[in-house]
Structure formats: structure tokens, C-alpha cells
Amino acid sequence: MKLIEHPDREALTLAVAQDIAESLGMALKTRERAVLCLPGGSTPVPVYKALAPAPLDWGRVVVVPGDERWVAPDHNRSNARLIRRNLIDEGAAAELVPLYTEGLGPDAGAAAASERVAPLLPLSVLLLGMGEDMHTASLFPGAAGLAAALDPSAPPVLAITAPAVPEPRVTLTLPALISATDALLMITGPEKRAALERAASLPVEDAPIRAFLKGLRVHYAK
Numbered sequence: 001m002k003l004i005e006h007p008d009r010e011a012l013t014l015a016v017a018q019d020i021a022e023s024l025g026m027a028l029k030t031r032e033r034a035v036l037c038l039p040g041g042s043t044p045v046p047v048y049k050a051l052a053p054a055p056l057d058w059g060r061v062v063v064v065p066g067d068e069r070w071v072a073p074d075h076n077r078s079n080a081r082l083i084r085r086n087l088i089d090e091g092a093a094a095e096l097v098p099l100y101t102e103g104l105g106p107d108a109g110a111a112a113a114s115e116r117v118a119p120l121l122p123l124s125v126l127l128l129g130m131g132e133d134m135h136t137a138s139l140f141p142g143a144a145g146l147a148a149a150l151d152p153s154a155p156p157v158l159a160i161t162a163p164a165v166p167e168p169r170v171t172l173t174l175p176a177l178i179s180a181t182d183a184l185l186m187i188t189g190p191e192k193r194a195a196l197e198r199a200a201s202l203p204v205e206d207a208p209i210r211a212f213l214k215g216l217r218v219h220y221a222k
């Protein structure tokens, strides 16, 4: 893992947007379409707005959320909605492949999402977020379904139920996420930085971010 510390959150935002744009540009040189996997949550929102005007052939980019809360696409906790509003509606004319399917529950919905995500693999560029509990995507420590999602033979998407989160989730699984040609993590605040340092010495079941540390570029600002 390579930690890149930025002087403030504005510098972090610009650096992460530039890093993703460069990585996508490289991917578009060798693939007909590049697949960009993005987190939800609050941390990446300014990055999506900064990335939207990047001069990329967005029509050849497919965006997929790394995880989803099992809520309707217009719900304010929907990760797809967050990505659509802050990246695609801001000018990045990429195709968004959602993980949520109307009318299905999380288990059947994860199976349906797996069929949509499988043809997109390997991912070209993966941006990860992380919680202070060391979860990434919706790979939460202590979650029902975590062992299955960490299994190397897992399907691309599985349902997961974590204690202390308000709704069921679906998540890209470890094999789908680590298929990425290029991966970066963005974190803010000393609590997340300390959690990331702790993760390196914990079992992956207690600190799922640990599964991604090898070769990861970590962008950080206080």
C-alpha cells in the first residue's frame, strides 16, 4: 500500500479525481469500454463532481456501484442515486449499471445484479471508501454473509446484513472487487487513518479493508 497524504480535503478531492481520470484514460487505450467501480457514502461526493468534467470518452465508460443499500433508486440513501446525481448528471455521460432491482428482495436481487456485473469483469478502476469500522464496499466486520462474500469463488454480487446499518445491503464480493486492474482508496480524518493502520495487523474478518491493501494507492487528508 502507498499512502499519499494531501494538505487538505480540497487537494485530496482534486488529486483523487485526477488519479481516476488518468487511470480511466489508460484503460480506454486498451479496452473498448472501461469499467469504473465507485463507492457510496459521503466522502467521495466532491470527487464525483470534480471528475465529471474530465475530458474522457465517457460514452465508453460503464459505472457500477461497489455496494448498494436495498432501497429504491430515488431514496436518499441509494448509492446509485448519489453517483448519478454527482457524476453522471454533472456531465459524465457514462452508463450506470445499478445493483438494485425493483420488485426483488436482496438475495434474488443480488443474483440478478450478478448477471449484470459478471460481463463487466474485470473492473478497470476501483475506488474504495472505508468506514471507521474498517468495512469497505458493504463488507462489514461481523456481517451475516461476510464469509461468503470473501470466498474466492463467490459470485460477483451477494446480499449482506450488517449489525448497526439501517437496511439490508448488496455488495460486490472480494473476487469481483480484486479483479480491478487499478485500485485506490480515499479516506479522511485521523480516525480512519488510525483504523487503516490497525487493519494491517487484524484478520480480514475483523478488518475487511485488509484484503485490498496490497498495491493499493491510499489518498488521505485530515
Ligand SMILES: O=C1O[C@H](COP(=O)(O)O)[C@@H](O)[C@H](O)[C@H]1O
Pocket: 038, 039, 040, 041, 042, 043, 044, 066, 067, 068, 069, 079, 128, 129, 130, 131, 132, 136, 137, 138
Ligand atoms: O455505507 C457505506 O460506507 C462506506 C464509507 O462511507 P463514508 O460515508 O464514511 O464515506 C462507503 O464506502 C460505502 O460505499 C457505503 O455504502
